[in-house]
Amino acid sequence: MSERIELDITLPKETRYLGLVGQIGESMARSLKRFTGDREELAYHINLVLTEAMANAIQHASEPSSTEVRITITLVQHKLTIKVYDQGQGFDLSNLAPPDAGSMVEHGRGLFIIRTIMDRVTYRKFKYGHVLEMEKTLH
Amino acid sequence: MNMEIDERGNIVLISVVEERLDAHNSTDLKTRLLSLFEDGKNNMVINLEGxxxxxxxxxxxLVSGFKNASARNGNLKLAGLQPQVQSMFELTRLHRVFEIFPNSEDAIASFQP
Structure with a gap:
């Protein structure tokens, strides 16, 4: 039996909704039928990736005039894809070097964390802005 | 952000009473720490058990607080990390930077000469 989940979420562009999107991700992780790994770790990781990606869209990638953030979460068989859409000018993913291990910088860990947890991370232009696309194969 | 502040001699114990410490409320913690530094406090324990x-x-x-405490010849130590929170420090290698204790009493005791 195949497992297919598609969630399409639109939220106000405000950090007060980070907890909500994180909870949605956690609940999804706990509901998966076929996943055999550490379910609590997966729940935390999906919460974290959604929180980091949405906070990034709010703080760095959105036009001041935009009021919403759109997030899609798709699971097809074992492949999880999370997309976060913004209407901003975008940023160059390759220019965002991760902080050194144990570095004392206060910012810049968000995308490093996303890249560590997810298998593939891309950031590309689409019709109305940019999309941060993150994929992970679940076992 | 909800937090409890308890002064124990020259050490300030700050207990974060929130389930999440994220981009929505972390500025509150940073600001509160800065005001404590401005009041001359420079030894802190942050209790994260909640x-x-x-x-x-x-x-x-937390890194901001640690840097400010260090710059004032003080220290900022952490206590009561839940396993998933602890794993975040390991992921970012920040467990090598902070002194981390199982509970706030141990962290406070560690300041004694």
Missing amino acids: VRFVDSSGLGA
Whole structure:
């Protein structure tokens, strides 16, 4: 039996909704039928990736005039894809070097964390802005 | 952000009473720490036992506090990390930077000469 989940979420562009999107991700992780790994770790990781990606869209990638953030979460068989859409000018993913291990910088860990947890991370232009696309194969 | 502040001699114990320390509330913690530094406090223990989720902004606020304490010849130590929160420090290698204790009493005792 195949497992297919598609969630399409639109939220106000405000950090007060980070907890909500994180909870949605956690609940999804706990509901998966076929996943055999550490379910609590997966729940935390999906919460974290959604929180980091949405906070990034709010703080760095959105036009001041935009009021919403759109997030899609798709699971097809074992492949999880999370997309976060913004209407901003975008940023160059390759220019965002991760902080050194144990570095004392206060910012810049968000995308490093996303890249560590997810298998593939891309950031590309689409019709109305940019999309941060993150994929992970679940076992 | 909800937090409890308790002064124990020259050490300030700050207990974060929030399930999440993230981009929504981490600035509150950073600001509160700065005002404590301005009041001359420079030895802090942050009790995170009630926190089950920390993101990069939360880590950034703690790093900010640690740097300010160090610059004033003080220290900022952490206590009561839940397993998933502890794993965030390991992921970012910040467990090598902070002194981390199982509970706040141990962290406070560690300041004694």
